[in-house]
Amino acid sequence: MADGERGGRGRRRRTSPDAGGLAAVADPVARLELELRAARRTIEVLIARSERRVTVPTQAELFEVAARMEQQIEERTRELADKRAELEAVTANLDQGVLLRTRALAESEAQLLRKNAELERQSKMKAEFISIVAHELRTPLVSIVGYLDLLVEARFGELAEPMERPVASIRRNAHRLKRLVDEMLDFSRIEAGRVRLAREPVELGVVADDAITELTPLAQAKRQEIIATIVPIAAISGDADKVHQIIVNLVSNAIRYTPDGGEIRVAVDDAPAITYAGDWARLRVRDNGIGIPAAHRHRIFEPFTDVQPAKHHTSSGPDSAGLGLFIARGLVELHGGLITVESEEDQFTEFTVLLPRTA
Ligand SMILES: Nc1ncnc2c1ncn2[C@@H]1O[C@H](COP(=O)(O)OP(=O)(O)OP(=O)(O)O)[C@@H](O)[C@H]1O
Ligand SMILES: [Mg+2]
Known part of the structure; x- marks a missing residue:
């Protein structure tokens, strides 16, 4: 047994x-x-x-x-x-x-x-290289852009008619180049942690209105409508120029990645306390454009990233560096805020920015 x-x-x-x-x-x-x-x-x-x-x-x-x-x-x-x-x-x-x-x-x-250390070293070298190149390019570019503005404004006398179109085109491209160089400088500053905020009370709605006014001609050129819903809310503590830059980056993306005749909605309000604990001002930029494929959504905030298939590149043009969202996220985070995205391919893209009421 x-x-x-x-x-x-x-x-x-x-x-x-x-x-x-x-x-x-x-x-x-x-x-x-x-x-x-x-x-x-x-x-x-x-x-x-x-x-x-x-x-x-x-x-x-x-x-x-x-x-x-x-x-x-x-x-x-x-x-x-x-x-x-x-x-x-x-x-x-x-x-x-x-x-x-x-x-x-x-x-x-x-x-x-070892690989990690090497990657970090390369990344630092890249940021340093970009910073040096951008600085060197910026000085002559500022002068070129300045003179071209004066030429177009006829400060040196009226331009001969056959010259008007080519000079306008040169001026437009010089501005594009300067924007790229400025983005590269911002990128290297954020990467090196060298951006400082000049904090002051900022009315998010007013800054959003300014950005929309600035970008309306761009939207009109694509027969797009920008619909703003701005609720009056208490000011936040922030850097108005940087907040402006965040909004411009998001709205210009919405314009760029939405086909002609599309619709862009910009909303400013207080984040509902039920959804978000704490005191946050909220900005939402929504478009009914091409959307962001789910598989690539996590990469869009990385520098030098363009996740759209080549067929969309003609609309973005040569002035697309893939830095706008990296910079926007860097600036949002400097404010102690956060930025998220929701999207569905060929349906919509919506970015939500939350900025804390107090720093
Ligand atoms: N509203 C949007 N709809 C669809 N795709 C978008 C939208 N916003 C961003 N993306 C995608 O995310 C990528 C990264 O955006 P980001 O703004 O960083 O770069 P970019 O617009 O290509 O260039 P830059 O802003 O430097 O001129 C874009 O290239 C695009 O593929
Ligand atoms: Mg962009």
């Missing part, structure tokens, strides 16, 4: 999903040891009985039983030795495996750390 129970337990343990090679060998070994102990006990009892002469069996019988037992013990001992050897081999294999894996893990961790 006792053997039956042991056997039953042993079987259950072997089929357990946790039982590894070790358990498979350890079980029979334990069983053999128990059997050996029992056999030894039997012999001892028999010998004790024969010594006390209380046993019925003859000495010859006893010797025979003892010899059988001896033989069994030998067999069991051999089996035990085999199982022990097996157990040791499995243990050694396991130890070796664990050792190898630990070493491999340590190696890949060291590799990752």
